[in-house]
Amino acid sequence: MERVGIIGVGQTKYEREKRETFGEMVYEVVKKALDDAGITIEDIDNVVTVSNDFWDGRTISCMAVADASGAYGKDTSTVEGDGAFGALYGLMRVLSGAYNNTLVVAHCKGSESYSSAITNAAFDPIYERILGIDAITSSALQAKRYMTKYLLNEEQFAKVSVKNHKNAKNNPFAQLPLDITVDDVLNSRMLSDPIKLLDASPISDGAAAIILSAERQAKEVSQNPVWIKGVGYCSDAYRIGDRDLAEPNSLRRAAKDAYKMASIENPLKEIDVAEVYDAFSYQELLWMEGLNFCRSGEGGKLIDEGVTEMGGELPVNPSGGVISAHPVLVAGLTRIIEAVLQIRGDAEKRQVPNAEIALAHGINGMCGQSHCVWLLGK
Amino acid sequence: MTIYIKNEIDLKRGYKTMDWKEDVKEMVYQGRIKVPYTWSVGEVGSRFFIELRDKKKIWGDKCPRCGTVFVPPRKVCSKCYSNIGEWVEVGTKGTLLTFTVVRYKNNLQSRDAPFAYGIIKLDGADTGLLHLLGEVDLEQINIGMRVEAVFGEDRKGEILDIKYFRPLKEA
Numbered sequence: 001m002e003r004v005g006i007i008g009v010g011q012t013k014y015e016r017e018k019r020e021t022f023g024e025m026v027y028e029v030v031k032k033a034l035d036d037a038g039i040t041i042e043d044i045d046n047v048v049t050v051s052n053d054f055w056d057g058r059t060i061s062c063m064a065v066a067d068a069s070g071a072y073g074k075d076t077s078t079v080e081g082d083g084a085f086g087a088l089y090g091l092m093r094v095l096s097g098a099y100n101n102t103l104v105v106a107h108c109k110g111s112e113s114y115s116s117a118i119t120n121a122a123f124d125p126i127y128e129r130i131l132g133i134d135a136i137t138s139s140a141l142q143a144k145r146y147m148t149k150y151l152l153n154e155e156q157f158a159k160v161s162v163k164n165h166k167n168a169k170n171n172p173f174a175q176l177p178l179d180i181t182v183d184d185v186l187n188s189r190m191l192s193d194p195i196k197l198l199d200a201s202p203i204s205d206g207a208a209a210i211i212l213s214a215e216r217q218a219k220e221v222s223q224n225p226v227w228i229k230g231v232g233y234c235s236d237a238y239r240i241g242d243r244d245l246a247e248p249n250s251l252r253r254a255a256k257d258a259y260k261m262a263s264i265e266n267p268l269k270e271i272d273v274a275e276v277y278d279a280f281s282y283q284e285l286l287w288m289e290g291l292n293f294c295r296s297g298e299g300g301k302l303i304d305e306g307v308t309e310m311g312g313e314l315p316v317n318p319s320g321g322v323i324s325a326h327p328v329l330v331a332g333l334t335r336i337i338e339a340v341l342q343i344r345g346d347a348e349k350r351q352v353p354n355a356e357i358a359l360a361h362g363i364n365g366m367c368g369q370s371h372c373v374w375l376l377g378k
Numbered sequence: 379m380t381i382y383i384k385n386e387i388d389l390k391r392g393y394k395t396m397d398w399k400e401d402v403k404e405m406v407y408q409g410r411i412k413v414p415y416t417w418s419v420g421e422v423g424s425r426f427f428i429e430l431r432d433k434k435k436i437w438g439d440k441c442p443r444c445g446t447v448f449v450p451p452r453k454v455c456s457k458c459y460s461n462i463g464e465w466v467e468v469g470t471k472g473t474l475l476t477f478t479v480v481r482y483k484n485n486l487q488s489r490d491a492p493f494a495y496g497i498i499k500l501d502g503a504d505t506g507l508l509h510l511l512g513e514v515d516l517e518q519i520n521i522g523m524r525v526e527a528v529f530g531e532d533r534k535g536e537i538l539d540i541k542y543f544r545p546l547k548e549a
């Protein structure tokens with residue numbers, strides 16, 4: 001397989017109630033990614049946009065950002081799902097040999113609608129939706145199942161929130177840099193047991209873009225491409241009642257495939273930094289298990305032992321993670337961008353020294369129905 | 379409408395609001411999308427809801443190849459992709475796989491917070507059914523608890539024909 005590199009990245013600052021329109025956010029990040037790569041929009045021959053009609057409040061939401069993404073006169077198509085999957089589609093387009101420099105751009109403004117109604121609409125309209133279930137309450141069902149099955153406690157979840165909000169202080173793009181304690185998290189308002197306000201990610205607006213390029217091109221345009229070493233993706237059952245929510249089986253499979261492609265045998269030793277989709281604090285621990293950084297039920301040990309802190313054996317979410325900024329759809333692409341910055345040594349105050357291999361992770365569907373795992377390196 | 383109260387965020391999440399911003403508003407446009415849908419419940423859904431409505435019975439179906447019993451029933455096995463044709467009645471009692479007590483209110487919820495959701499594995503089924511828990515002390519719910527369906531009086535052929543599941547007082 002031909003090597004594919006990420007030659008440019010761009011992201012907005014993530015905020016609630018951003019003044020910029022969808023199009024303005026998209027233009028901002030596309031321009032940043034082009035400048036980062038040192039190319040112009042004329043060098044891009046195809047565009048993948050990532051959006052969701054419910055979040056945007058308009059049908060065929062992708063078409064409304066065609067101008068902002070520079071897609072006029074080019075081939076453009078859309079992924080409705082997390083940006084990590086948008087990037088996957090972009091990668092496949094490059095690998096097809098039919099496309100050269102490929103732009104992937106995602107946007108979302110969570111603050112402009114009513115998150116609970118939109119995530120409720122992700123559930124089966126005939127059997128589940130009328131119950132009022134949404135992202136927070138369904139994730140609470142998962143957290144409860146996970147902590148009961150493997151005897152984790154709410155303090156361990158709280159430690160993830162403390163760590164990631166602290167990390168966010170080093171990331172100028174993060175929405176919620178916070179100095180908080182485990183007690184602050186435990187005493188924050190209970191939303192849905194065991195998830196409390198500070199265990200949950202915020203409502204966020206923002207956009208992110210990357211440019212992918214095959215080796216044949218990448219070396220011409222960029223001094224510093226970050227290479228895609230491995231990718232894996234897998235989906236589980238749609239209904240949360242069909243799954244054991246304490247077992248992230250589709251993530252295990254996605255990670256296994258990505259590790260195989262990147263020839264990684266011992267992920268904890270060989271991977272230097274990870275950016276994972278912690279929409280809720282418990283998820284970071286559960287995804288650590290699915291990513292095979294520890295055995296089943298041992299996610300809590302990683303946080304207890306400081307393994308995932310900055311300075312630990314495997315810093316996880318140096319950016320502050322999704323819990324510190326959660327633009328839906330964008331967040332997985334943000335994880336990839338953060339991994340790119342780590343490999344390039346451009347992560348400034350959040351840089352993990354000498355990062356050679358970085359992992360980025362995105363999810364789609366309720367309670368991590370599907371996962372996409374990326375391994376990036378020099 | 380949001381789940382967060384703005385002041386709470388200001389305090390706990392370090393939002394800084396400049397004074398002059400208190401007195402001005404961003405110019406916004408209020409959308410009014412409201413699109414009605416009429417979803418077919420399909421062949422297996424019809425039978426499931428008719429049994430629920432007319433007989434207060436819960437039926438699932440069983441994959442002929444891998445033996446998985448699905449509730450709600452479906453036409454194709456999601457595990458082995460076989461067509462499912464065999465109907466099986468499952469119990470109206472079951473075991474709680476997980477639960478949560480919801481502490482925030484919104485206008486989508488079918489009852490006022492606090493209330494509880496559970497995923498229930500009905501006796502004879504292999505999958506869990508998402509539903510409400512009722513007639514229960516919200517601080518005394520635990521995983522593994524035995525529960526039973528409580529049916530509504532005026533049943534319409536929908537999932538809320540089961541009002542909720544309540545703790546089973548086993549003899």
Ligand SMILES: [Zn+2]
Binds near residue numbers: 444446455456459460
């Ligand atoms: Zn089967």
